[in-house]
Amino acid sequence: MSQAQIGVYGLGTMGSALALNMAEHGFDVAVTNRESDWIAAFLAEAGDLAERLHPHDRLESFVCGLKTPRVILFMIPSGAPMDAMIKAITPLLSPGDTVIDGGNANFHDTRRRAAELGARDLHFVGLGVSGGELGARTGPSMMMGGSDHSWQQLGPILREIAAHYEGVPCVAHLGPDGAGHFVKTVHNGIEYADMQVIAEIYSLLRNGAAMPPNEIGALFTAWDRGPLKSYLVEITGRLLGYTDPETGHPMVDVIKDAAGQKGTGRWTVIEALRMGQSASMIEAAVGARGWSSEKDTRQTAESILGGSLGAFDGTPDVLAEAFMAARILCYAQGFRILAAASEEYDWALDFAEIARIWRAGCIIRSALLDDIAGAFGADPPHGQLILAPEFAQTLARTLPALRQVVCSAVHGGHAVPALSAGLAWYDSMRLGHGSANIIQAQRDVFGYHGFERLGQEGKHHGPWWD
Incomplete structure (x- = not known):
């Protein structure tokens, strides 16, 4: 039996997509799953790619079916399940083998696991994977934290399966132990804030300017052809054009306004505060999701406190400028958290490289990231993105629009927690003498x-x- 170059344990949405991606790029992949009856169905759906997929229904045969030193990617729920699998597989491994956690893990757990396995001459990698199911299948953005030994083993595979931007793979070895998972956590925090800003702009247009969803969608689609181009703007433009087949109403109008969250946004905020940073836009986004879940309370409050909203008088051009300012401030806060962690954990994170690997494949990919990579490559004053000449000039142009939008929103009773938080942070940072x-x-x-x-x-x- 031929031995595979990498093993994938966990054939759920992301694990199966990554395994197929690897097989399509010519790699032999050993696959298994806790529920072994999933394996046959996965192979049947793989079609011709099944020739490079080597199934195993027992952990022992799965490990034996890998070339040494072994590379094993786990795509399973983080936390206790990952610890249980490490305990089960460790006795079957040999010195020099690498175990990879490709889930959204808490980076403190990743650091602990790396130290524990390192004591056994084994390697543990925290691999942040962004892009969802489609990205995993066709090319995700990936953030690796681990040893140089593991990167030598894993790098050739990841560079092939990653998304590419102008021919450059969107994957990098960012540092040891938890560096990759921490960068992915902050990526998700930025994602929370960007999504919240988009939701606030939508609400101003829908509830303050009485614009129907399909027209708002057309506006986002137009923005996606310019400096605001991004994956989140693109999908927002598309989703606002859909109609509910059951009622004929705009699809967005029949979706309950209670946002879910899986924890990475909260982790970003917790770690930022612990290190003395304040990612106020991410905090606002996490808070807004929490408030949104209190649907019954909000409905009662509307009958008691009143829910009337005033008109919003900003034009689409003003909103676009405000959106650009908010997006810059959101990224700037995210990179400040990365800088604080890099210093505390001695990771030596390369912020230009992080911006480069986010340019394609990931959820927060946007046209702005190319400029961010260039700004960090030029070493901005005090390492602050908002002080880089190009971004300082852009903010000088766009901040008046953000002020106008926040002012009009507040006057009309519209909640804009992320937009207002970004503005407050900017105004705090631009003053050499404050009120402390x-x-x-x-x-x-x-x-x-x-x-x-x-x-x-x-x-x-x-x-x-x-």
Whole structure:
């Protein structure tokens, strides 16, 4: 029996798509699944690609069917299931083998697993995979964290199956242990914020300008042909054109306004706050999803507090400029979190490279990422995207529109948590002297915490303690 170059455990949506992608690119892939009856159905659907797919119904034969040193990709739920599989498969492995977690794992778990397996001379990779089922099948964006040894084994496969942007594969070895999973977490946090901004703009047009969904969709489609081009703008334009076959109403109007979430947005916010950062636009997006889930409470509140909305007077051109400003600020906050983690965990993340591998295949791919890669490649002041000359100029042009949109929204009672959070953060960062001095004075009065004086070293206290 021929030995496969890589094994894929888990033939759900993402695992099966990645296995087919690998087979289509000429790799021999060993496959298995906890529910072994899935395997035959998967092979039947694989068609001619089944020749490169080698099925196993037992873990022992699956491991034996791989070339050494082995490369095994797990596409299973994160957390306890992954720990259980590591416990089951470790006795079957040999020094130099690599185990890969391709799910949305908490990077702290990835760091722990890498250390535990490293003590046995085994390698553990945290692989962030973005692009959904279609991306996994035709070319995802992938963010790898792990050892150089594992990259030598895995890199040739990932470069082939990844999405490509102008001939460059959208995959990179970003650092050790949890680096890949952390970058994927922040990717998802940016995704949350961008989706929330789009939802807020939609709501202003729908509820504040009385524009029907198909016309809003046409506007997003037009935006997708310019600087705002992105996957999320593209699909928003398309989905707003659909009609519900049961009622004849716009499809979006029959979908319950309660957004789901799987945790990566919350993880981004938690880690940002823990490291002393505030990703306010991502926080707003996570919060908005939480509030949306309280549908019954909101309906009761509308009858008590009133739910009337005023007119929104912004034009599509003004909205487009505001959208551009918000998107820049969203990415800027995301990269600040990456910078904080890179320093704390000594990862030496390459932000230009991260922007490059996000240009195709992933959910947040957008025309803006090419410019972001260039800006980080030129080493912006203090490493801040908003201070890069090109982006500072763009923000100077687009911020008046964002101010106008937020002002009109607030005046009309429209909730725009992400747009307003981005504006507040920008206004805080552009001031060399803020209002935190009053907070420091308060802290000293009630807790004798002390403060720094302008132009003087050391810790000082106010005259209220004399």
